[in-house]
Amino acid sequence: MNELSVLLGYANTLWHLAGFVTTPLELVSFILSVATVWLNIRQSHWGWLFAIISSVTYGLVFFGSRLYGDMGLQLVFITVSFYGWYQWLHGDDSHDRLPVTALNARGRWSAAAGWLVGFALLAWFLKSYTDTDVPNADGFLTAGSLVGQLLLSRKKIENWHVWIIVDVLYVALYLHKHLMLTAVLYAVFVGMAVIGLRAWSEDGQSADGGAGRRMALE
Template sequence: MEELFRLWTAAAGNGPLEWVAVVTGFACVWLAARESLWNFPVAIVSCALYVVVYSGATLYSDAFLQVLFIGLAGLGWYQWLYGGRNRSELPVTRTPAREWAGCAAFVAAYTLGVGYYLQHHTDAALPHWDAFTTAGSLAGQFLLIRKRLENWLVWMVVDIIYVPILWYKQLYPTSALYVLYLGLAVYGYLEWRRALRQHAIRSVPLST
């Protein structure tokens, strides 16, 4: 009976707030994989909830990340609508080398700098891993906003690392959510690659 109670407590997570954050988080990633603009308003709700959840788990870098995501969601909403040629809808494209280099430099600098600060000036759990997943998430979100196909590859790496971190912090529903996120990242990559190919076919001028 005691073991059953322990499993129930683990599944319940940190209460209804975490579960609502989990459901809305799953919904926003699924909508993004489907190229739906609705992913952005749903993401704003989910991120606002996770500010509270992560702060309570002393994952401060991830809590701060959610605040940034709220602002980035608004920017992404605009970019997807008007970021294409002549203010048209933004199509799926591949990531140029300069953006890969910029993302890599940012992730390295953020991980070292913020990780050091969290380690020496806060009670943060797993400070450098926390900083790395935050930096990787920001890089992934930047590429998502630009509708770069490879954003899903970045999310795959981040999701794999998040699963054990969140489990360690006893955020069991959220840890399970990141397992689902990993599957959605694979799905999103395949869907966006198909969209990229279709766009390339439509862009080829018809011979006369």
């Protein structure tokens, strides 16, 4: 137990890095998170392993900053990551690699409704049972992140739309909480989400074209 306390104490030591105040734990989480999104853009299932590890490290970072919604979100991310890993490898009807697809109108409305309901519940919980000073922002972005992660696990292209909205707002939240390196990370995530949206859109169009050609031949 003492060794763990010493390790956590070192991991949360303040570092001055390129004009930012950060900690070793936040820096490691930064690197792992960038690797996760880069692998997601490339549709590599190994991205889910990095997601699990970065969720553990960021859970500790958020606990120290009293962002309890984000901390709890990391636990959910770990669970969803195992689900997403399986889905990407064996998730379609033929148990082959999961293709990129888009939500229909009903699916988009369901995702939006789930986001709003999740926001209401999480904001109420955070106000009632924690000492966070940003319950509404934390609840809204936590709910949005859950929606984005679930869409990502099913390779729905709309996950990138959700992440763009969430990541822009997270930049402001982390600046408010003085998590400067994490704010920079989420600014990077905005750009990576735009790249991911374009890459997956091209992949989806290629898949649709291939399906159309096969139907014509048949």
